[in-house]
Amino acid sequence: MDVEEGVLGGGGGGGFHSMLRRTAYKGMNALHAAAGGEGLLPICRYLVEEAKMDVNKRDTFMGKMQHAVFSGNLPVVRYLLDHGADIHQQGNLEGHDGFTAFHTAAEKGRCAIAKFLLSRGAHVDGKSCHATPVHLAVLGGHDSTLKILLDHDADVLALSLICWLTIRAVFSISS
Known part of the structure; x- marks a missing residue:
């Protein structure tokens, strides 16, 4: 050989x-x-x-x-x-426990990917141990991503450690 x-x-x-x-x-x-x-x-x-x-x-x-x-x-x-x-596989990066690819799309403001993942069945309100995609889009200042999530009926009142930021941001965008 x-x-x-x-x-x-x-x-x-x-x-x-x-x-x-x-x-x-x-x-x-x-x-x-x-x-x-x-x-x-x-x-x-x-x-x-x-x-x-x-x-x-x-x-x-x-x-x-x-x-x-x-x-x-x-x-x-x-x-x-x-x-x-x-599509729902969770990672275990410290501080990001339970994040899926959709959480990452929201966190990084990847609008095209977020839309695509939603079209393929991603959970708009997928919960990790710290935040939902809405919370992550708000924290990252990704208004366009947040709009996509809201257009898909994301729960803006979901509780998390950063819930108050989410509510405040949603009201400032809608006004």
């Missing part, structure tokens, strides 16, 4: 794709990195379709879709959902 066959082929260790699936740093593998990068959709396609990487495997902190949302990468978000990603 030559080197190429051993690395790329089906040699005893499972080959290159197996190595890709196993290699991680703090739970983050190549697909997490590609999902979080701009313009890396072809790499994501390769990793999912050829290397058979799991679209729902989280790293230590968050899922692949959250990485894509964080980077504002709508094509990768769409691709991951189309290939079985769990």
Whole structure:
């Protein structure tokens, strides 16, 4: 067996794709990195379709879709959902426990991604241990994102540690 066959082929260790699936740093593998990068959709396609990487495997902190949302990468978000990603998967980043990709979209003001996730079934009032998407949009000063949430009947009176900020901001936007 030559080197190429051993690395790329089906040699005893499972080959290159197996190595890709196993290699991680703090739970983050190549697909997490590609999902979080701009313009890396072809790499994501390769990793999912050829290397058979799991679209729902989280790293230590968050899922692949959250990485894509964080980077504002709508094509990768769409691709991951189309290939079985769990839209309600929660991360466990300290201070962001229970955040989904939709929470991240609201927090970062990713309007196009927020609209897309809502169209695919994201919970407009999804609760984490600290806040709803409305609270996060308000805290981030993302008025356009807040408007999207309100247009989808988000509960502005949901209680959280930051509820008073939400109520105040909603009334200032509507006046």
